[in-house]
Structures are given as structure tokens and as C-alpha cells.
Amino acid sequence: MTPALAGLALAPVPGAARAWRTAVDARQWRAGCEAAAATGGRLAALWASDDRDRAGSFTVRALLAVFEGLVCLELAVPEASPNYPELSDLFPSAARMQRAAADLLGVRAVAPDGSVRDARGWLRHGAWRADHYPLRRDAPAAGAGGGDGRYAFVPVSGDGVHEIPVGPVHAGIIEPGHFRFSIVGERVLRLEERLGYTHKGIEKRFESLTLEQGARLAGRVSGDNTVAYAWAYAMALEAITATSPAPRALHLRALLLERERIANHLGDLGYLGNDCGLAFGFVQFWRLKEDVLRLNAEAFGHRYLMDCIVPGGVAADVTPPAAAAMLAEADRLEAELRDLRAIYYDHSGLQDRCINCGRLQPRTAALLGVVGLAARASGHAMDARAFPGFAPYGQLEPRIASHRNGDVAARIVVRFEETFESLRLQRRILETLPGGGTRQPLGDAPAGALGIGWVEGWRGEVIVALESDGQGGIRRCHPHDPSWQNWPALEHAVIGNIVPDFPLINKSFNLSYAGADL
């Protein structure tokens, strides 16, 4: 059913993700977003492209998630006055995406009074000048000299307020980013994140690759989520090339996705125990995770399943002995997980640290457009796997885990429940695995076609928007990580908590730096 959105004429986008698109003017851009916001829709992604060569203008796209699926609004932005109506009043998560679009392409989101709400760079630190836009087609890939990397944090003043700067290099095995805490005593008044340290020009790099080569890069946007990215990229490319993967390939993709979820949840559960001072939890969960990784290497040739999903299908198959090993592993894991869950739930020290800690209220989560595991732990039972039409999940009937408390404990509960569910899904996939081929040849990729991939990774929804140049190359590729929406939620979840609880709260979200820095 086509969504009704402010009277816009929506055309279906071909492919496995249920999506529509429409070209809009500035008035319709706002009207469409207002209609979506008023009916419980959310902003899934926002990005810009340089289409001056083709249309004489830039294009800004807002991808809205509404009841029926995804709607892509496409707004032409003239070079002479590269402004478009800003959306952060409707969707706060738009703020950083708009700043990133300004850094990379020089298109500015402006309020009705003509002002720019936040003119600070987001992805731009000092690697390029403020008047240079690396994602424009005439910008050399090698760059054109560095600029000013200074950044004005929002100051907090008052009696006894002081700041703690943390990062970019962190005191552990963590990706780089900067956290600026304003505190009174031990209590956090405000946290401001500054990310972008791992920005390495992924979107520009995509434009120098062929459509097939892009799959490998997509699998390295955020390494811990490689399966979801590879699937989303493949889904987008299959949409452009009118390719339908074989049923066996779809089942195998779901198997890989669930194994990625299991491995990551086990690792997080271990670290969450560790951060509460329960080293036992770390040791036990990481033993189980290592067992899963080793079986991955044995069955699929890679511990993290990188490059196993390829456009057209999968590059790995399951042999009967491997299937038997995975089924036996699932039985073992379920028993061990039940033991460890009982220990975690009975452990008063651990419960004391986690209950009521780092609460993200359901209302705040909805306002911020939070997605994935964090949204489910704050009362929003959304999961792209349960969305109609996402093959093969329709046959597998995934059950969504959720919790209403929104605290660290809730995010632990959701991880336990999802791991059990993934083990159940894995069993079901292996028992109903269709025969047949695993890889189809890709069809032709017409110039300018837009493909959208939408996959629920372990952290949340991963989206890939892909355009071909008509000659086998990538015209534009925007990979979108759920961390874009969820990083701002962390700033809210820590308010009023004490500084020593920050590592635990941060771990309970476990967001990707690389995925959102691009």
C-alpha cells in the first residue's frame, strides 16, 4: 500500500526494501516531513549528492520511515544558493546529518528566518578547509590542504561546574572520539560528544569503485556489523540490477546475520559484567563468543563473516557437517546462556549498578528517533526483520524482544532475549534451508537508478542508498549507521548519572564510531 504523505505522488523504488521516492520542492519537503512526524514516522537518514553535472544542482535526500515503509524525499538545491529547509525541529537526529552534508557538499540547512542553527563542522575537523567540499565531483580525492580544526563546545557555567575532556584516544581498546563532560561533583550535568575522528573518506572512495568492488568497502564501514552492511549493499545493488537472490542465498544471509548478532551480544554481555566489576562475566561470555567465532571460521572461512555476502547471493555455503556443528553449538550455548543469565540476574552487585542507571525514557527515545536495540530497550518494539516483505524473515517469524525501563539493565535483558531468539532462528533456518543455487549473475545497472538496502543489524537498522553511473561504477553511495540516531541518545541517558557510571552506560549502547564517521 502506497503511503499517503501530504498528498505527494510517490513512485515505488524497486527492490527488496519496501520504499517509495518523489522529487519535492522546498514547501513539499517540509510538508512531507511534518506529515511523517505527526503520524509517528521518523527520519531514517539524510544525505546530499552533487548532481550539478546531471541536473545543474545538488540533491538533498531525506529518507523517512513511516508505517508502510521508507519514503525518500528528493530536493534539488541550486548551487547559487545552496540552502534547504532544515528538519531538526521535527527530527532532532537530523542535526548532525545536516552538518555532515554541509561539511561534505556545502549545502546548508536553514531555518525559516534564514539562520543556520549549528554552523560548526561535524565530520570536518582540520583535514580540509571550511570552504572546500570533498564530496563535490570537482574536489580532488587527494584533498586540497587542511583547515582549522578548533571546535567550540557548548559551555556550562555555574557554581562548582567543571569540565572533564576525554579522548580522542581512550583509556581502553575503544575507537576514537571526544567526550566533554560538564559536571558538579560526580554528577553529569551535560555531555557533549564530538565525533568524526575516524572519518576516512569512505563515500568519496565509493565513487572510485565499480559496483561489485563496493561490496567489500561496504563490509568495512563498521567492522563489527560487516554482515548487515554487506547485505544492505547487496540489497541496494540487486534493486538497481533487478536481480533476485535465490531462496537458499536469502536463508544463508539470515543465518550469517543472526550469527553476527549472537557474537556481538555475547561480547557485550561479557563487557557489561566486566564494567560492573564482575570479571567472571567477561571470561565466560568471551569464551562463548570465541567458540562462535571459531565455528564461523571453520564453516564460512572468516571469524567475522566478512565478504561472505556478495551482490547476487552469498560466497559461502553450509555443508551438512557445518550445519550439524551449528545445531550442536546452539544447544550448548542455550544451556550455558541460561546458567549465566541466572548468575547475572541473581547478582546483587551487578543489578545495583545496572538498574535505573543510564535511563533513556521511552518518550525521549521516540523524540530522538532512536533505533535498534536501544529503542527496543526503551519501549519501542521496532525491528526491520519483522517488517513485511523482508525475506526470508517472513517465513521465520522473528519475535521482537523489548523492555520499557530504558536503563542499562533493560539493555542487558534485551541482549539476552535476542541471543536466545537468534539461536532459535538459526535452528529454524538450518532446518528449513532450501536447496538450489547460492549466487545469481547481476543484471545491468542503468544510469542514475537508485537502490535502497535496509537490514536490521545487531545494533539497529543499517541502510545503504546506492546510485549507479551507468558504466558499472558507483555514482553515489551513502551507508547509514544506526549510531547516527543513537549517539545523541547517549548524551541524554547520562544526564544526572555519576561519571564512573559513564563507561557502563556507554557500553550498554555500544555504538559505532567508524560507522557514523565514514
Added chain:
Amino acid sequence: MHKILLKIAQVGIRSEKPPGTDDALRVRATQLNGEVLRVLGRALAIRHVDAGSCNGCELEIHALNNPYYNLEGLGIKFVASPRHADMLLVTGPVSRHMEIALKRTYAATPDPKLVVAAGECACTGGIFGESYASCGRIANVIPVDVTVPGCPPSPTAILQGILTAVSARRK
């Protein structure tokens, strides 16, 4: 408590034998004398720096702490400051935004210091290469002693790189 003790007893000790060293991984002659290495090899403090990786290599560095590889059992531990470190374990291509932070971390590490570059991107720049936003391989920014290829390298390969860096043999 009894459930925890029971689990520990049931699981037992899972630690495996560490790998040997491999001088092929060494990219420059060691700057350390045998005596220092003998002492360091018993208690090595590592500071990890992600200079712009996709976080894949970090997964395997985390795994080094699991009971199978039992890094701390070898006397090797990760520390929270470069001032406390004997070695930097660096991943990723160096993003231009991490270039200064990496150089400052290197400068803050006391001599004698070792650098292990872990992962394909750290060795060569990998799939990201050099661009407006990426300086490419680690050796483009700070001196590197040992490189460990792989995308990501296995925990055993990373451990082998670490042990090679502190082994007394010269290139």
C-alpha cells in the same frame, strides 16, 4: 556465589599455548638491547591506539583478553596511558583527524618504545588508501617496528606480532 564457583570448576582452564615469534613481520631492526627485551618480555604494557580503523581489528584485540589467548597470563596488559606503555599497538589507516593524536601519543610514550601496526590498513592503508581524509599506513605517520597483516589479523597473529617485537633477534 556457588553458581559462579560451579561454573568456574566446570569450565576449567581453556588457555592455549602462545605462538612463536616470526622475524618476517619485523620491518626495522630492533632498537632495544637483549637485556631490556628480556625484562620487557616478562611484563609488557601496551597502549592501543585506533587511528581510524573500521573497528574490525579492535574485535580481535579484545579477543586477546579472552581465556583462550589469556594475554594477561603472559604478563602482557593494556594500559590507560601512553606514559605507562612500552608498546603502541596501532590499527587502521591513520585518518587525517587522528594524525596529531597519534603523533602526540607516540611522543608521550617513554623510550625505548615499540610500535606494532596491526591489520591490513595499518600495514598498507588497505581499502581506504590515502586521500583527503586518510594518511594511509601507520608508517607514514610514526616509525613502525612490526607489521601484522590480515583483515582483521587473528588474535594469534596479533600476539605473534607483539611477541616478535619484544624478541631479542635483530633483523
